[in-house]
Amino acid sequence: MHRIIKKKLQTNLKNIYNEVVSHKNMIVSFYKYFFVKDPKKLLNLITSKLEKKNILGRIYIAKEGINALISISDIQYRYFKHFFKRIDKKTKRMYMNYTIENKKIAFWNLKIKIKKQLVSSTINNFYFNRNNKGIYLNAFLVNKYFFDKDCIFLDMRNSYEYEIGHFSNAITLPAQTFREQLKKLPKYLKLHKHKKIVMYCTGGIRCEKSTALLKHHGFSNIYHIYGGILSYIKQVKKYNLPNYFKGKIFVFDARLSEKITNDILSKCITCDEYTDRTHINCFNNLCHRLFIQCRSCSIKLDSCCCLECKNIIHE
């Protein structure tokens, strides 16, 4: 064989080998609201493509769109990115967030399901109109509005997510579910109706609906962070901007949370001291409350949320 060709072949083989050996896993999340005429058909198409490809995670399909959180190897990423962008002309430009997975396993299986809605927004007199939502903000504008006195930031996630990390000026609307939050939202913001309202959540999917609800209620200066906190963090790193999101971010795979800055925002439920420990469930199964507790309080109370619960488990 010609020497040059032989050498080329060898390097090619070496590259392929390196690729196979050093491949990394990625966690990819994306969503898109668009009209899905036949969810079952889309489910079958996605299932046939993803089956036997060792892809784990969950994908929800509804008449109103698609929402996915999957773990995939970096070699497969490019192929599947194109596949998902081609399922409809509306998904062509959808934002896909990805992180390189650390050593922990993020998912145990692959679930593809048809759901009524991507995030539940069934409340009185509100029909979600995906064409009448808030204005998207990129990280540059988020940082500009951060210092605008005429602007308020509203965290649309659950309180346990807000607790461990948020924009330092953000307010939160305490509620048990997203639907309950939506119900309370217009009244809660009534006093701020004349202000600019910047809403955010983890990846942006909730704010599509919550900004639409406020517009439906006659609010006019409504904004949301494009791609949510995940995209904000990416842009801040890429363009070397100051980062105003402090603490940790809750993620919906087995990793539970990801550290963004070293700031500790969460406090121990028992002694009220700052602690960076992760959430636990009360050891009393009848209570099962989700909370944060410092190490010494956890030892004292046997990982229970209070003395009553500790007494119950020792009965």
Ligand SMILES: [Zn+2]
């Ligand atoms: Zn404590």
Ligand SMILES: [Zn+2]
């Ligand atoms: Zn308890």
